[in-house]
Amino acid sequence: MTGVLRRFPVIALGVIGLTTSLALVHALTRWSSPQYRVAVFFLAGYLVWLVLEAHVTVRSAREDPRTTDRGTVLLYGLARVVLVLAALLISPSWDSYRPWMPLLLVPFVGGVALRLWAIRTLGRFYSHKVRTVTDHQIVRTGPYRLVRHPAYAGMLLAHLAFVLFFLNNASAAALVVLLAPAVVVRILVEERLLLDTTEYAGYATGLRRLVPFVW
Numbered sequence: 001m002t003g004v005l006r007r008f009p010v011i012a013l014g015v016i017g018l019t020t021s022l023a024l025v026h027a028l029t030r031w032s033s034p035q036y037r038v039a040v041f042f043l044a045g046y047l048v049w050l051v052l053e054a055h056v057t058v059r060s061a062r063e064d065p066r067t068t069d070r071g072t073v074l075l076y077g078l079a080r081v082v083l084v085l086a087a088l089l090i091s092p093s094w095d096s097y098r099p100w101m102p103l104l105l106v107p108f109v110g111g112v113a114l115r116l117w118a119i120r121t122l123g124r125f126y127s128h129k130v131r132t133v134t135d136h137q138i139v140r141t142g143p144y145r146l147v148r149h150p151a152y153a154g155m156l157l158a159h160l161a162f163v164l165f166f167l168n169n170a171s172a173a174a175l176v177v178l179l180a181p182a183v184v185v186r187i188l189v190e191e192r193l194l195l196d197t198t199e200y201a202g203y204a205t206g207l208r209r210l211v212p213f214v215w
Contacts, residue, residue, distance in 0.1 A: 111158030
């Protein structure tokens, strides 16, 4: 069981990557339809995102599962897997092209870019598992000047756009009932750990978690 938990980030990556790849092939076979051309960009973008984040996923799988993560990586990963499967395996609510479809690529790409920027800014301090390292430092640069958890903000923004494009009842429910609460729980667990560091309380003062001026 411990081995499965350790490798879970890689397992989730594989499931999402395979499902997205198959959906991309399907969309390419329907390239003549404008809605499927937009779908190709969404799916190709999602695959590029997975590849760019793969090194972090593999590194996280090598870490000791006996961390202060409290199972949030499992909850968070399962929510993401369910969301992607629901969006891609169940027919969307639309049956033809809509003018707003390409516009959703903007928040999707913006969310992915924000997340990757946050990961790059944290460098070796970032992990898919909640933990600190011996020389842990509070990073205040880049997107961390705007919100305390920009990687999660980018994750939610990208998946919101993804779900709105591949919209069906199951994908919407997965976003609202699974992924968003999983992110909130993960943030609360992470902040409980970070508050043990001498610098985090001061950094958090006056800076919102996910959305400036909101929360």
